[in-house]
Amino acid sequence: MTLPPGQRAVDGFPRFGAHLHHPPPPVPADPVIEIGGALTEAITLSATDLAKLPRKELGADFHCVAGWSATGLLWEGVAFKTLYRMHVEPLLESDTSMSHIVFEGLDGYRSVVLLEDALADDVLIADRLDGRPLDTDHGAPVRLVSPSQYGFVSTKHLCRIEFHTSEPPDPDRWSPLAAHRRARVWREERHRHLPGRVVRPVYRVLIGPIRALSARGSHTSPR
Numbered sequence: 001m002t003l004p005p006g007q008r009a010v011d012g013f014p015r016f017g018a019h020l021h022h023p024p025p026p027v028p029a030d031p032v033i034e035i036g037g038a039l040t041e042a043i044t045l046s047a048t049d050l051a052k053l054p055r056k057e058l059g060a061d062f063h064c065v066a067g068w069s070a071t072g073l074l075w076e077g078v079a080f081k082t083l084y085r086m087h088v089e090p091l092l093e094s095d096t097s098m099s100h101i102v103f104e105g106l107d108g109y110r111s112v113v114l115l116e117d118a119l120a121d122d123v124l125i126a127d128r129l130d131g132r133p134l135d136t137d138h139g140a141p142v143r144l145v146s147p148s149q150y151g152f153v154s155t156k157h158l159c160r161i162e163f164h165t166s167e168p169p170d171p172d173r174w175s176p177l178a179a180h181r182r183a184r185v186w187r188e189e190r191h192r193h194l195p196g197r198v199v200r201p202v203y204r205v206l207i208g209p210i211r212a213l214s215a216r217g218s219h220t221s222p223r
């Protein structure tokens with residue numbers, strides 16, 4: 001098994017994230033995804049709307065920028081590209097071109113992705129993992145999954161997708177851990193300004209504490 005540079009396999013699939021010890025947000029009774037931004041109108045997609053789209057399975061490893069990789073996951077859901085073609089393209093103005101997408105979670109988390117990266121074949125809006133409905137630790141009711149990019153791109157508890165014609169302002173741009181805009185794992189694009197190799201050891205020391213905190217806020221027992 002080959003992992004991207006600087007990654008180490010972990011057992012199972014830990015809960016991990018900027019949420020630290022906070023429990024996952026409650027799953028709404030009627031979950032929706034709001035779609036807005038630079039479009040002719042904003043729309044809301046319900047679970048029923050999503051269920052009408054063709055489904056896709058995706059076997060992939062999952063790589064966190066801190067350096068752990070969960071291997072052999074099986075995701076199911078709708079390809080982001082499909083959702084884009086069927087629900088977003090009809091709302092594009094003829095003279096505008098999108099460049100960035102913001103994916104927002106029910107916990108307020110946001111990831112910013114280039115349109116071209118989001119339209120890759122392996123980007124999924126997932127509602128099932130390893131043959132079961134997605135649990136709250138891993139992003140219920142639905143999450144983004146982009147396994148060719150570091151895990152921070154894959155917003156859990158997805159509730160809003162926003163389209164932009166230029167790069168949206170990034171409050172973390174000059175933070176010490178500023179995220180790379182493309183975050184491609186095979187190119188080790190970990191940090192916005194520093195080479196991936198250089199930041200590896202710094203990120204690695206964060207794995208233990210973040211993992212322990214995230215497990216404390218977990219709603220399910222570790223697998």
Ligand SMILES: Nc1nc2c(c(=O)[nH]1)N[C@H]1C(S)=C(S)[C@@H](COP(=O)(O)O)O[C@H]1N2
Nearest residue numbers: 015016017018019064105109138151154156
């Ligand atoms: N809503 C939300 N999504 C999130 C995060 C978060 O804190 N909140 N953390 C990101 C990070 S840094 C990683 S590595 C993955 C972890 O996903 P997991 O908890 O399913 O392992 O979720 C990403 N998506």
Ligand SMILES: [Mo]
Nearest residue numbers: 064065151152
């Ligand atoms: Mo991460």
